[in-house]
Amino acid sequence: MATTRAFLVVTGLVLGFAWWWGTSRKSSFRETLYRNYDYIIVGAGTAGCVLANRLSADPNVSVLLLEAGEETSFLNRWAIQFPVAAITLQRGSFDWKYETVPQKHACVGSNNNVSFWARGKGLGGTSSINYMMYSRGSRHDYNQWEELGCSGWSYANVLPYFLRSESVQIKELLKSQYHGHEGPVTVSDDTYGEAPNIIIEAAKQLGYKEGDLNGETDYGFMRVQSQSNKGLRQTMADAYLTPVLDRPNLHVMLGVHVSKVLFEDKRAVGIEYIHKDKPRNTVSVKKEVIVSAGTIGSPHLLMLSGIGPKSHLQDLQIPVVADLPVGDNLQDHVMTDAPSFETESPLVPTTSEIISFSMLLQYFYHGLGYLASPVMLAATGLINTKLSTMHNPSNIEHDIETKQAYEENKQANVENKQSDVENKQSGSENKQTNAESKQHSKDIKQSNTENKQPYLGNKQPDVQYFAASVLFGGEPLIKNNYLEISNMKSEVYNSLYGANAGKRGLQILTILLHPKSHGRIRLKSIDPLEHPIIDPQYLSHQEDIETLIDGIENAMKLEKTSAFEEIGAKLVQRTIPGCEGILYGSRAYWECYVRQQTLTVYHPVGTCKMGHRDDPTAVLDPQLRVKGVIGLRVADASIMPKIISGNTNAAVTMIAEKASDMILSSTS
Numbered sequence: 001m002a003t004t005r006a007f008l009v010v011t012g013l014v015l016g017f018a019w020w021w022g023t024s025r026k027s028s029f030r031e032t033l034y035r036n037y038d039y040i041i042v043g044a045g046t047a048g049c050v051l052a053n054r055l056s057a058d059p060n061v062s063v064l065l066l067e068a069g070e071e072t073s074f075l076n077r078w079a080i081q082f083p084v085a086a087i088t089l090q091r092g093s094f095d096w097k098y099e100t101v102p103q104k105h106a107c108v109g110s111n112n113n114v115s116f117w118a119r120g121k122g123l124g125g126t127s128s129i130n131y132m133m134y135s136r137g138s139r140h141d142y143n144q145w146e147e148l149g150c151s152g153w154s155y156a157n158v159l160p161y162f163l164r165s166e167s168v169q170i171k172e173l174l175k176s177q178y179h180g181h182e183g184p185v186t187v188s189d190d191t192y193g194e195a196p197n198i199i200i201e202a203a204k205q206l207g208y209k210e211g212d213l214n215g216e217t218d219y220g221f222m223r224v225q226s227q228s229n230k231g232l233r234q235t236m237a238d239a240y241l242t243p244v245l246d247r248p249n250l251h252v253m254l255g256v257h258v259s260k261v262l263f264e265d266k267r268a269v270g271i272e273y274i275h276k277d278k279p280r281n282t283v284s285v286k287k288e289v290i291v292s293a294g295t296i297g298s299p300h301l302l303m304l305s306g307i308g309p310k311s312h313l314q315d316l317q318i319p320v321v322a323d324l325p326v327g328d329n330l331q332d333h334v335m336t337d338a339p340s341f342e343t344e345s346p347l348v349p350t351t352s353e354i355i356s357f358s359m360l361l362q363y364f365y366h367g368l369g370y371l372a373s374p375v376m377l378a379a380t381g382l383i384n385t386k387l388s389t390m391h392n393p394s395n396i397e398h399d400i401e402t403k404q405a406y407e408e409n410k411q412a413n414v415e416n417k418q419s420d421v422e423n424k425q426s427g428s429e430n431k432q433t434n435a436e437s438k439q440h441s442k443d444i445k446q447s448n449t450e451n452k453q454p455y456l457g458n459k460q461p462d463v464q465y466f467a468a469s470v471l472f473g474g475e476p477l478i479k480n481n482y483l484e485i486s487n488m489k490s491e492v493y494n495s496l497y498g499a500n501a502g503k504r505g506l507q508i509l510t511i512l513l514h515p516k517s518h519g520r521i522r523l524k525s526i527d528p529l530e531h532p533i534i535d536p537q538y539l540s541h542q543e544d545i546e547t548l549i550d551g552i553e554n555a556m557k558l559e560k561t562s563a564f565e566e567i568g569a570k571l572v573q574r575t576i577p578g579c580e581g582i583l584y585g586s587r588a589y590w591e592c593y594v595r596q597q598t599l600t601v602y603h604p605v606g607t608c609k610m611g612h613r614d615d616p617t618a619v620l621d622p623q624l625r626v627k628g629v630i631g632l633r634v635a636d637a638s639i640m641p642k643i644i645s646g647n648t649n650a651a652v653t654m655i656a657e658k659a660s661d662m663i664l665s666s667t668s
């Protein structure tokens with residue numbers, strides 16, 4: 001009797017909580033709209049949530065935020081918050097379920113050579129389904145953007161926006177000048193156990209630095225920093241939108257698919273949208289439409305609206321508003337699931353230890369433990385394979401020496417200029433001394449020119465590692481889920497991961513940071529609800545293969561470090577189907593491997609490229625305004641001229657923060 005009563009009480013509480021959770025935000029969303037708004041934002045993803053918050057901060061400005069996804073179901077909201085449940089969100093109702101076209105040079109281990117591209121559909125967009133890793137990329141990425149003609153986007157220019165968005169919770173970084181302390185996005189260290197320490201120690205034994213890769217350290221290793229708070233995911237909707245949903249000047253409508261931006265004489269005057277089964281409707285804008293529909297959604301919408309490559313639009317009989325290379329410049333990080341190391345050391349968990357009762361208690365009481373750690377990511381590293389210490393440990397010293405020589409020569413040059421001036425003054429008195437000095441000056445100038453070549457430390461990282469404290473395939477229960485989200489052929493899964501069931505180990509993922517292979521997005525039809533054609537052209541450039549192989553070979557050297565030897569970590573050597581007959585571990589083998597196991601890191605960017613106004617490959621100017629029209633901007637991951645050296649969510653947040661300042665200070 002007592003048990004039944006307890007059961008009923010608990011069930012009642014759970015259902016009551018579910019009902020409350022499911023309905024608590026509903027009243028904040030609109031079913032009807034005003035006729036016009038000052039600003040219309042398309043897409044409530046990472047960028048859209050930031051913009052909605054910042055633009056509506058002025059109560060005199062009216063803002064409309066439109067999102068295609070519906071309100072999140074109770075189950076989805078639970079899975080969104082619970083970090084280890086992240087993979088259950090892909091291929092579900094919260095995912096657009098995009099797919100690439102079959103890849104000619106890659107994805108051979110996937111069914112039909114197709115890569116599945118998850119993108120979030122609902123409040124928070126992709127920040128609600130991502131793996132929460134907080135990584136800003138390298139300072140050199142943004143300096144490169146500036147050099148490419150994006151004035152105002154150097155590292156010095158963007159750093160304040162990273163700081164404005166962040167509220168770091170990590171003890172060691174509480175005083176760091178590279179981190180923000182009062183922003184909406186909480187950044188935590190949710191790693192757990194010994195695996196992060198072991199990986200970082202091993203990397204140090206290979207000559208790498210341990211340091212804050214979101215701070216002063218250019219390359220090296222660190223524990224994963226994540227966008228979470230006490231073990232709960234923080235979506236960009238949680239951070240930026242939910243706290244301001246009660247602002248009367250901010251209207252948010254869900255389940256609205258924006259089908260077109262409307263123009264009058266090249267000025268954006270509103271948008272057309274599809275809401276449920278109702279006839280298409282429109283809403284007008286007084287100031288600007290801001291498209292934040294993501295790297296796929298934004299070019300899709302622009303092309304449907306007549307902004308895109310002229311001949312492509314004409315083929316589909318879409319009237320051309322502006323002839324721009326929309327959809328080009330598609331870049332994504334690709335990774336491969338190698339190398340992996342097996343161990344019997346209890347310092348590394350099995351999946352049954354991860355999902356144990358004690359870990360559940362740890363998580364629910366303290367927000368700590370393995371279950372708080374997104375996809376068990378323990379550490380990350382940024383390296384430049386051309387400089388890699390794993391190839392040649394003296395490189396780091398060389399790097400430091402080159403930097404020192406550069407600084408010394410800068411100083412010598414200043415001194416030399418000084419002595420030049422002095423010598424000129426005394427030149428008439430002592431021609432001999434002057435001639436010597438000229439020669440000396442020439443020598444110094446020569447050596448200074450040589451040292452002006454950027455010192456090696458100036459280079460961007462070209463490979464990133466994610467190190468997880470589990471082996472892929474360790475938990476057979478999620479095999480079907482994994483196959484479903486990755487589109488991996490089951491025979492590939494079985495031969496690679498089948499024997500990992502229940503085992504301990506460390507999984508390294510090797511990521512290509514700056515692919516030379518670029519792809520594109522094009523319309524499949526003029527139906528706004530039909531997905532566009534996505535072709536990343538993965539690994540179509542041979543250099544990409546070489547860099548990935550360098551990255552794998554470097555990481556394999558971890559096996560020989562004493563940190564790995566102490567836990568008995570052994571390289572897992574299993575030949576993948578399709579690569580039989582090629583010598584295991586040779587470069588030819590790894591080439592075959594990466595062409596088979598080409599996995600997206602889910603970081604597509606670049607399809608509405610920002611650039612100098614005169615750059616014919618740019619869609620946007622550095623103020624993110626669409627060229628050739630008025631009153632229309634794009635702000636999201638699609639604006640990146642070059643992909644950054646890290647995960648993309650923090651950079652998109654920064655982009656939207658900066659865009660909000662540009663929009664609010666604009667007079668157009």
Ligand SMILES: Cc1cc2nc3c(=O)[nH]c(=O)nc-3n(C[C@H](O)[C@H](O)[C@H](O)COP(=O)(O)OP(=O)(O)OC[C@H]3O[C@@H](n4cnc5c(N)ncnc54)[C@H](O)[C@@H]3O)c2cc1C
Pocket residue numbers: 042043044045046047048066067068069117118119120121122123124125126127129130131132133134135256257258259292293294295297298301601602603636637638647648649650652
């Ligand atoms: C599985 C996965 C793991 C990832 N892991 C990480 C990670 O660990 N760390 C990290 O930094 N990054 C990660 N990312 C990438 C990162 O989350 C994205 O780069 C970022 O969220 C993109 O933000 P965005 O604003 O450009 O687009 P989105 O967040 O995708 O927002 C676009 C929004 O627009 C809406 N929309 C699209 N079209 C329309 C339309 N026509 N009408 C109305 N609404 C529309 C969409 O529904 C969506 O809500 C991951 C991504 C995935 C998929």
